[in-house]
Amino acid sequence: MLGFANLLADGFSMAVSNFQATKSQREVVEEARDAEEQHIAQFPQGEREEIRQIFARKGFTGDTLEQIIEVITHDPRLWVDTMLTEELGLQVEGPQSWWAALTTFVAFCSVGLIPLLPLLLPGLALEQTFVISATVTALAFFGIGMAKGFFLNRSIWRGGLETLALGGVAATLAYLVGSWLRATFGILG
Numbered sequence: 001m002l003g004f005a006n007l008l009a010d011g012f013s014m015a016v017s018n019f020q021a022t023k024s025q026r027e028v029v030e031e032a033r034d035a036e037e038q039h040i041a042q043f044p045q046g047e048r049e050e051i052r053q054i055f056a057r058k059g060f061t062g063d064t065l066e067q068i069i070e071v072i073t074h075d076p077r078l079w080v081d082t083m084l085t086e087e088l089g090l091q092v093e094g095p096q097s098w099w100a101a102l103t104t105f106v107a108f109c110s111v112g113l114i115p116l117l118p119l120l121l122p123g124l125a126l127e128q129t130f131v132i133s134a135t136v137t138a139l140a141f142f143g144i145g146m147a148k149g150f151f152l153n154r155s156i157w158r159g160g161l162e163t164l165a166l167g168g169v170a171a172t173l174a175y176l177v178g179s180w181l182r183a184t185f186g187i188l189g
Helices: 002-042 044-057 062-074 076-087 097-113 126-151 156-185
Strands: none
Touching: 002 044, 002 076, 002 097, 044 062, 044 076, 062 076, 126 156
């Protein structure tokens, strides 16, 4: 029961953290947007010159550079977005805060449930449950790492082994702390 309760609490905590992070990022972008809109309204020539310098550093010159400046500064939204991304290095579009929180919660709980599932199998001795739990957890770590490698266009084997090693260290640490608590305080049976 403690494992399931902890899974939900940790999942919720991770979701809230992701919600706050994405919400804060959106607030930073909106605050910067307001400032850039004011700069463009107050100092349009200076802001045009900043666009010129940004695209000149990218190698554009002559008529091409002037056309880029004209296209960008003709559309106020594009102008501000360009300043936000090119000058300030901000990501203009990002996930909705609630969607980021929900996907974090579901992903965390889905993967975190894997080591607990063997506990639901009837008729297994504690040692068997532990071995099954450790095995399916290791396979999950390896699979997640392989997927990461695939999506990042890197070695799937290296991704799998890396995630397995890091997850293994975390799982070993949790096991050792649990063993210490049991031996020291008689906690957990």
